[in-house]
Amino acid sequence: MTDDIADILLIGAGASGAAFAWSMAETKMRIVCLEQGGWTKPTDYPTNGRDWEARVTTDFSPNPNRRGRPEDYPINDDASPIKIMNFNGVGGGTIMFTAHYPRLHPSDFRTKTLDGVGQDWPISYEQLAPYYAQNDRMTGVSGLEGDPAYPPGKKPQMRPPHLGRSGLAWGTALNKLGWHWWPSDISIAIEEYEGRAACINLAHCTPGCAQGAKASTDITYWPQALRAGVELRTHCRVKRITTDENGLATGAEYYDETGTLRFQAAHVVVVACNGIGTPRMLLNSASATHPNGLANSSDQVGRNLMLHPYVSVYGYVDHEVDGNRGPPLSLWSHEFYETRPENDFKRGYIFQIARGAGPVTEATTSFDHGRLPWGEGHHAVMRQLHYRRLNLSLVTDDLPEAHNRVTLDPVLKDTHGIPAPKVDYTIGENTQRMIRHGIEKATLLLQTAGARDISTVNPIALSGWHNLGTARMGTDPTTSVVNEWGRTHDVKNLFIIDGSLFASAGGVNPTSTIQALSLYVADQMKQRLANLFD
Amino acid sequence: MSNTLANPPPSWGDPNLSDQEKRTLAAMCARMIPASDEYKVPGADDPLIQADIAKSLGRDATAVHEALALLDRLAGGDFAALPVAKQDEACATLRAEGGMNLTLTTRIVLQCYYRDDRVMISLGMEPRPPFPKGHVLPQGDWSLLDPVRARGKIWRDA
Numbered sequence: 307m308t309d310d311i312a313d314i315l316l317i318g319a320g321a322s323g324a325a326f327a328w329s330m331a332e333t334k335m336r337i338v339c340l341e342q343g344g345w346t347k348p349t350d351y352p353t354n355g356r357d358w359e360a361r362v363t364t365d366f367s368p369n370p371n372r373r374g375r376p377e378d379y380p381i382n383d384d385a386s387p388i389k390i391m392n393f394n395g396v397g398g399g400t401i402m403f404t405a406h407y408p409r410l411h412p413s414d415f416r417t418k419t420l421d422g423v424g425q426d427w428p429i430s431y432e433q434l435a436p437y438y439a440q441n442d443r444m445t446g447v448s449g450l451e452g453d454p455a456y457p458p459g460k461k462p463q464m465r466p467p468h469l470g471r472s473g474l475a476w477g478t479a480l481n482k483l484g485w486h487w488w489p490s491d492i493s494i495a496i497e498e499y500e501g502r503a504a505c506i507n508l509a510h511c512t513p514g515c516a517q518g519a520k521a522s523t524d525i526t527y528w529p530q531a532l533r534a535g536v537e538l539r540t541h542c543r544v545k546r547i548t549t550d551e552n553g554l555a556t557g558a559e560y561y562d563e564t565g566t567l568r569f570q571a572a573h574v575v576v577v578a579c580n581g582i583g584t585p586r587m588l589l590n591s592a593s594a595t596h597p598n599g600l601a602n603s604s605d606q607v608g609r610n611l612m613l614h615p616y617v618s619v620y621g622y623v624d625h626e627v628d629g630n631r632g633p634p635l636s637l638w639s640h641e642f643y644e645t646r647p648e649n650d651f652k653r654g655y656i657f658q659i660a661r662g663a664g665p666v667t668e669a670t671t672s673f674d675h676g677r678l679p680w681g682e683g684h685h686a687v688m689r690q691l692h693y694r695r696l697n698l699s700l701v702t703d704d705l706p707e708a709h710n711r712v713t714l715d716p717v718l719k720d721t722h723g724i725p726a727p728k729v730d731y732t733i734g735e736n737t738q739r740m741i742r743h744g745i746e747k748a749t750l751l752l753q754t755a756g757a758r759d760i761s762t763v764n765p766i767a768l769s770g771w772h773n774l775g776t777a778r779m780g781t782d783p784t785t786s787v788v789n790e791w792g793r794t795h796d797v798k799n800l801f802i803i804d805g806s807l808f809a810s811a812g813g814v815n816p817t818s819t820i821q822a823l824s825l826y827v828a829d830q831m832k833q834r835l836a837n838l839f840d
Numbered sequence: 841m842s843n844t845l846a847n848p849p850p851s852w853g854d855p856n857l858s859d860q861e862k863r864t865l866a867a868m869c870a871r872m873i874p875a876s877d878e879y880k881v882p883g884a885d886d887p888l889i890q891a892d893i894a895k896s897l898g899r900d901a902t903a904v905h906e907a908l909a910l911l912d913r914l915a916g917g918d919f920a921a922l923p924v925a926k927q928d929e930a931c932a933t934l935r936a937e938g939g940m941n942l943t944l945t946t947r948i949v950l951q952c953y954y955r956d957d958r959v960m961i962s963l964g965m966e967p968r969p970p971f972p973k974g975h976v977l978p979q980g981d982w983s984l985l986d987p988v989r990a991r992g993k994i995w996r997d998a
Binding site: 351353354355356357358359360363372374411412413416417430431450452454455456457466468469470471473474477478484487488489505506507508509510516517547611615618628630632640641643644645665666669673674680681682684685688689692792825 | 872873874876878879881896898899904913928931935943946948950951952953954955958960963964967968969970971972973974976977978979980981982984985987988989991992993994995996997998
């Protein structure tokens with residue numbers, strides 16, 4: 307079945323797709339978005355029920371292989387120590403993220419020039435800054451102006467989240483060491499913002515916010531994009547992007563919610579399926595004119611996967627801290643972010659500082675660790691752990707390496723028979739050295755805070771949230787997939803707007819940058835409408 | 841697709857425990873988390889908690905069946921019938937040999953135990969979900985950042 311031609315076919319309604327749809331809607335072009343998942347109702351979110359902590363291991367698990375909803379596609383990540391996390395539905399990963407919302411640093415865009423590692427971006431922080439600001443206004447960011455880890459000009463819309471008991475403990479210890487710290491930028495409405503209710507410290511932010519305070523794009527960008535005329539079709543899974551004899555994209559074949567195979571024709575195709583789904587889509591779209599996969603004459607599609615290895619370091623103090631009573635991530639330290647001559651590695655990492663854990667999380671992790679015993683001693687030990695945990699994560703920069711890649715699994719398929727992605731990934735030597743440094747510094751920090759029983763999880767296996775670099779930007783068509791404004795080098799009416807574009811990963815959560823990039827690409831397209839395909 | 845579907849997919853395994861499995865599970869839970877008068881909490885073998893566990897097997901049903909079967913084998917056939925000292929010996933072996941099946945089984949036990957009203961009250965918590973009441977936190981004093989401000993810029997020119 308063939309649908310009427312669209313001006314723009316957008317594939318994916320997540321972080322980047324939503325921002326793009328909203329921005330392009332002002333052109334009044336016919337924009338159709340196909341999304342393989344559906345809408346999530348606020349009443350569906352785990353914090354509505356007594357099983358709120360358990361559901362992060364079941365239907366709201368961030369791991370699609372565990373979650374196993376009909377809209378999820380399987381991922382073979384057996385050959386990676388870090389397992390891939392995502393959410394498939396309107397809002398995408400913003401439904402199931404913790405709303406930590408840092409920007410990249412200016413140096414992240416020039417790692418090759420400054421430090422001789424990785425790849426420079428074809429754009430700069432300064433070029434992206436207006437789009438960061440535009441995205442912040444649409445999203446609503448809570449934070450505190452003046453962070454000395456960033457250039458001036460970053461102005462959060464709302465006050466920062468509560469410092470709380472955990473923040474007081476962390477801040478006091480960081481001051482003793484003379485290290486940088488600051489309230490995190492978070493995309494959670496601490497005050498009422500643009501019709502969204504204020505945060506009431508439900509605290510279990512990651513698997514969706516029942517209050518609607520977390521800025522998932524189903525409640526930020528999408529309502530405005532839909533009112534402006536964008537057509538969003540849910541439960542529609544794209545099989546492949548089609549091309550003509552000249553190698554131009556003509557649209558996409560997709561399965562609608564009844565399982566019927568349809569064709570959506572389009573003048574322009576925009577891919578927003580994240581750093582795993584996008585290379586999968588391009589590789590599944592091989593044709594006579596693109597035998598190695600779409601936009602893949604460079605053989606770079608799927609390569610240079612960067613996952614930001616996460617490491618957890620935590621300990622226990624003798625006084626009560628916040629536990630599960632507030633947005634989990636509300637402070638950061640960028641003390642060790644930039645390259646230092648005394649280090650045996652290049653680039654750096656942040657401390658993503660957390661409040662603590664809820665009772666089930668505390669019990670299950672401590673039980674598995676052996677800290678919480680079976681038998682008579684169980685209750686006394688639990689009361690020494692409950693609401694006593696201080697934990698942080700290292701978010702480490704991850705250099706692009708060609709062998710870290712996404713390919714198509716020769717056997718595994720989704721429920722529509724479409725080949726699934728296969729991930730091959732190892733943690734690079736530079737990052738390993740960075741992790742050793744970070745664990746040493748985090749341990750010192752916890753000791754300074756008076757923590758005991760300090761433990762490390764290295765790496766956190768279920769932490770592959772940040773899937774970056776697999777269709778990177780660049781000016782050289784032999785080493786990159788898209789040009790400096792988001793168009794693929796090979797196919798002049800095919801654009802990519804998600805985390806696949808990242809030339810370097812930085813050491814911070816990427817959603818703010820992904821959305822700013824999406825707005826930047828949309829703006830570039832609008833400026834070039836008269837000669838978009840030249 | 842929560843863990844309490846009326847008709848879970850066959851790949852999750854049989855959602856129901858046999859009577860024998862229920863006896864074994866309850867006996868194991870009693871050794872894992874015993875009742876305490878001091879803390880005014882039931883054991884994990886409490887009937888209400890056992891009922892919650894029984895309906896929460898979900899994606900891990902097969903793992904639970906296999907862990908309980910292993911425990912009965914280690915006990916010579918019927919773990920629940922053993923004297924307590926022998927049960928503790930079997931549990932020690934189970935902890936050494938149970939692997940991921942035991943991890944998944946104990947996770948369900950803990951998830952159900954630590955959402956029980958009596959247990960939450962004993963921990964000083966209100967027995968309720970987070971929504972809609974939320975929580976209250978101290979705002980704090982951001983003058984704690986003064987040393988960071990005084991130090992000045994740490995970002996790198998590019």
